[in-house]
Amino acid sequence: MTTTLIRNADFVIAWDSSAKNHAYMPGADVAYEDGVIRFVGRGYEGVADTVIDGAGFMVMPGLINIHSHPSSEPMNKGLTDEVGSPGFYNSSLYEYLPIFRGRGDEVQSCVRVALSELLLSGVTTLADLSMAHPGWLDLLAESGMRVCIAPMFRSARWYTKNGHVVEYEWNEKAGEKAMAEALSLIERAEQHPSGRLFGMVVPSQIDTCTESLLRESSQEAKARGVSWQIHAAQAVSEFHEITRRHGFTPIGWLEHLGLLNERAIVGHGIFLDDHPSTPWHTKRDLSILADTGTTVAHCPTVFARRGMTLKDIGRYRRAGVNIGIGTDTYPHNMLDEMRLAAYLARTQATDPRTLTSNDLFAAVTVNGARALGRDDIGRLAPNCRADMVLVDVTHPRMRPARDPLRSLIYAAGDRAVHSVIVDGQMVVQDGKLLTIDYAAAAASLHEAQKRMMADVPRHDWNHRHVDQLSPPTFRTL
8 A cells, every 4th residue: 555645735625524514724734545535634644655745735625527518518619609599598409419419439539628628627526428439438437537427318309390399209218228228337337447437327308208217217326326317407498398298397397206316416407487587386496406405416607608597506505405516518627617606696696695615615525426425525534535636826826825715716717726636646747637638639629520510511400501500700701
């Protein structure tokens, strides 16, 4: 066994078990042995095989991202920044996302770019909601990240013939088969030699899954002791579709089916029965989420692009809802996502006190860990996994560093992330990624996007050129 000591860090964000909260600990040490934290405090007197000088650094727990789509979203950079279908309440889910899709080897470039950006912004644990693709597990393992694989499956695909009506092509047997394949993949992930992969059961969207698939998938998650996640209350069109089909809101329907509990995660959870865009005759959804212990995966950037947002994260938190955060889309930068989450909460609430930095940090650490069923990540405490981030508090963007976490979130961002450690292994050092060639992956993705764009007219319902769907900023001379 080998022990690494981070000695005399300027700040350690340590876990205060008595207060059940994070706390600043100036001038502290962190020692870890073979991927497990053994000591957090001052004056470590044990042996150490490697010593890292903590002067000039803040050591904090690695960030936990509970909702992301690495295999597809990086491909959309420059395409969906200003896109929203007016016929779908400015959602681009139904018209644009199915056609802006990488295929084959292009997926690996997407994944490498996303994981690179996530690691460089301090993410050590990721929930990867993707459709299964070749080499997925080994690709995740090579990054050095801790990953919850979440292979999505569904009973139907959505499409449109006119840009304002969502239609569904149902194939229940295909959905059952895809779920069986997903469960097999989760088993393989948990047996992966890296030891850093685990699983989650994910029926894709509430409107693309049959009642039986929803019930069976939840039962499988419970039997396997893993979390269960679904996209729900993520679009106005979806809200109306579920109320039309069942007479319940999306959250109400999930509760009616008995699917909400402490291991259930609702991806997005924006359009509740009291949201201004989806008023309903009930006002129960928020209390349902709180009373069942359900987590909401809040992903502000992807919706802010379309002029939508959750109202608001502070209100959910005060109601007792467990809130985690995900990047969902590009850029896969968790610190940027946190900053936007804070600002949107305050503007939606018209109250600068609706969300504190303490609340925000809990969302990306212990709240995310709870959602994933883990008590060994998201905090710096003995016997937790050695997943941590070293922030350069001497970086000019961090100065003045009177409150270093606030300086990181609201000013410096990923520019101050110096090192990232996952399971005791250094994966980012001096701001450089050690496990993935980020530049090569980005170059490959650039070429892949060109191939994808050339194929867009074939997949679009109206056979439009990509420049018609997503006009460039300026005309070309």
